[in-house]
Amino acid sequence: MNDALEKAGELAGRHIVLGLSGGAACFKAAELCRALTKAGATVQVVMTEAAERFMTAVTMQALSGRPVYTSQWDQRPDNGMAHINLSREADAILVAPASADFIAQLAQGRAAELLALLCLARPLERVPLLIAPSMNREMWAHPATQRNLWQIDQDGAHVLGVAHGDQACGEFGDGRMLEAQELLEELIAFLTPKALAGQRLLITAGPTFEAIDPVRGITNLSSGKMGFSIARAAREAGAEVTLVAGPVHLPTPRGVTRIDVRSAEEMRLASVQQAESANIFVATAAVADWRPAVTAEHKIKKDGSGEVPHMAFVENPDILSEIAHSPRAQSGELFCVGFAAESQDLLANAQAKRARKGVPLLVGNIGPATFGRDDNALLLVDDEGASELPRASKRHLAQQLVAEIARRVSGLSA
Ligand code: C5P
Numbered sequence: 001m002n003d004a005l006e007k008a009g010e011l012a013g014r015h016i017v018l019g020l021s022g023g024a025a026c027f028k029a030a031e032l033c034r035a036l037t038k039a040g041a042t043v044q045v046v047m048t049e050a051a052e053r054f055m056t057a058v059t060m061q062a063l064s065g066r067p068v069y070t071s072q073w074d075q076r077p078d079n080g081m082a083h084i085n086l087s088r089e090a091d092a093i094l095v096a097p098a099s100a101d102f103i104a105q106l107a108q109g110r111a112a113e114l115l116a117l118l119c120l121a122r123p124l125e126r127v128p129l130l131i132a133p134s135m136n137r138e139m140w141a142h143p144a145t146q147r148n149l150w151q152i153d154q155d156g157a158h159v160l161g162v163a164h165g166d167q168a169c170g171e172f173g174d175g176r177m178l179e180a181q182e183l184l185e186e187l188i189a190f191l192t193p194k195a196l197a198g199q200r201l202l203i204t205a206g207p208t209f210e211a212i213d214p215v216r217g218i219t220n221l222s223s224g225k226m227g228f229s230i231a232r233a234a235r236e237a238g239a240e241v242t243l244v245a246g247p248v249h250l251p252t253p254r255g256v257t258r259i260d261v262r263s264a265e266e267m268r269l270a271s272v273q274q275a276e277s278a279n280i281f282v283a284t285a286a287v288a289d290w291r292p293a294v295t296a297e298h299k300i301k302k303d304g305s306g307e308v309p310h311m312a313f314v315e316n317p318d319i320l321s322e323i324a325h326s327p328r329a330q331s332g333e334l335f336c337v338g339f340a341a342e343s344q345d346l347l348a349n350a351q352a353k354r355a356r357k358g359v360p361l362l363v364g365n366i367g368p369a370t371f372g373r374d375d376n377a378l379l380l381v382d383d384e385g386a387s388e389l390p391r392a393s394k395r396h397l398a399q400q401l402v403a404e405i406a407r408r409v410s411g412l413s414a
Helices: 003-008 026-038 049-054 057-064 082-089 100-108 114-121 137-141 143-154 180-191 225-236 264-275 319-324 346-357 394-413
Strands: 015-020 042-047 092-098 129-133 163-166 172-176 200-205 210-213 216-218 240-245 257-260 280-283 290-292 313-315 335-342 361-366 375-382 385-393
Touching (some): 026 042, 026 057, 026 092, 042 049, 042 057, 042 114, 092 100, 092 114, 092 180, 137 143, 137 172, 200 225, 225 280, 280 319, 319 346, 335 346, 335 394
Parallel strands (some): 015 042, 092 129, 335 361
Antiparallel strands (some): 210 216, 290 313, 361 375, 375 385
8 A cells, every 4th residue: 555545545446335234233334334435435335125214325325425226126227237237346345234134135145125136246256245244142143044144154255243242122142233443444454465364473562561569660651553553454464463462552453362461571471372373473562671670569658758769670581582582483484573662873773683683674663753653654674774664654554564574474485
């Protein structure tokens, strides 16, 4: 994705058919429609008769900026074949919400309504069909529904998950449609080329917290945003991603396995364990260099005498260096990437750090210019020299870095 495309939106140039079947979750489809257009997609809404009971076509027209299709007998297309035209124009068809009945229609190859008809008529190889189920938990768990979901998956549809929680009917359980933002992320992930297919990527992110006593500790200003963005981009590129996260308030990227840790010791333990089965290790965490030699069991009290506590520190383990020097990394089975947050002399410091850590690729950035921000600029340092990824959003930089890692890893296995 180039910079112009980043500004235009991640779905710029994509044409999405957004199908609505009947269900209370139609209200989320309105938000989804906005999210899709905001991401740069053009959206053609198609609604079933049941969907129109829950949401008006006028609302969806206003949000998509295009007249909505509801019937195969629509007189607008010159050739009278809305199902052919709509399905051939689409880069993807996303049915959200997909009701139990609509899924049953797909499973049987039925085509009584325009939406089911165009799904059946789509060119299977070229136009992906994504299904966002939405129904009551009993309907979801019913063997007929599960059988139909299995069938449509076999027939080439991509069935998205459901959420667990309160349902419109007042019950609680599985079957809620995913939120608009989650569906947008799923669609973007689905459409991303799978440059890391089959790879298992381990990443550390965020700060660590080293306890002084039960209420105090030392930490640093890392927000975790860069690491979380890389985890998301890697998962979108098809990797199986494990994210070992220090204490940060960031949502887990969809489809990523997260292990929360607090101290450097905990981060080391989780990372060393997970590195056993990873092919790629990216260390973005800002691990505290030192920790208090002892952690007081109870809060250290200020007694009014003016005396300050004297604290001894010990050095924390260097997680990246340890993993990069492991036999799997040394033999090339595990590709390691380090980060360096510097405040000056980025190139010289990054080169020195690359050698010290023993990693093939080290990514430098100016710490104070990026801490907590949504943008950054990176310097990629390897044994051939350095190249810059100019200032951009962390999301965009993460995508570029993942593409770069994929190139290097595929070069290793080629
Ligand atoms: O030595 P420095 O902290 O500058 O090195 C930064 C790189 O090393 C980052 O990739 C960071 O995640 C990793 N690191 C580590 N364990 C440490 C210190 C740093 O994994 N104790």
